[in-house]
Amino acid sequence: MKPTFKEKVLQVVRRIPRGKVLTYKEVAKAAGGHRAYRAVGNILNANHDKKIPCHRVIRSSGAAGGYNMGAGEKIKILRREGIKVKI
DNA sequence: CGTATGACGTGCA
DNA sequence: GTGCACGCCATAC
Numbered sequence: 001m002k003p004t005f006k007e008k009v010l011q012v013v014r015r016i017p018r019g020k021v022l023t024y025k026e027v028a029k030a031a032g033g034h035r036a037y038r039a040v041g042n043i044l045n046a047n048h049d050k051k052i053p054c055h056r057v058i059r060s061s062g063a064a065g066g067y068n069m070g071a072g073e074k075i076k077i078l079r080r081e082g083i084k085v086k087i
Numbered sequence: 088c089g090t091a092t093g094a095c096g097t098g099c100a
Numbered sequence: 101g102t103g104c105a106c107g108c109c110a111t112a113c
Contacts, residue, residue, distance in 0.1 A: 004111090005111090006111075009110095023095090024094080025096070028109085033110080035109060036108080037095050037109080038095055041094040041095055042092080042111065042112095043111080045094050054094080058094095060096065060097090061095095066094030067094065071094085074094090
């Protein structure tokens with residue numbers, strides 16, 4: 001089987017344990033494209049699966065980035081996980 | 088196949 | 101430290 005970049009990204013994000021966060025760059029690298037962080041955001045944006053803790057993927061700047069449910073919700077969830085994100 | 092889009096990253100002022 | 105512009109890749113049409 002030839003999993004596409006999208007499938008790999010979703011798989012990686014789905015493996016993120018609670019209390020841990022990865023940057024889009026890290027996810028992209030884990031998916032096989034250390035330069036496809038753009039596509040990672042696109043994929044997560046198109047994939048609103050609850051089984052995928054996409055809220056655990058933040059920017060390298062320390063900001064939460066965006067979220068399908070709303071950036072505010074993402075920050076709220078991360079804070080609940082014990083992770084602080086830049087406003 | 089080519090163009091347009093996007094939850095980004097890095098560099099420079 | 102903050103803000104702006106450019107560059108990057110994958111997906112959708």
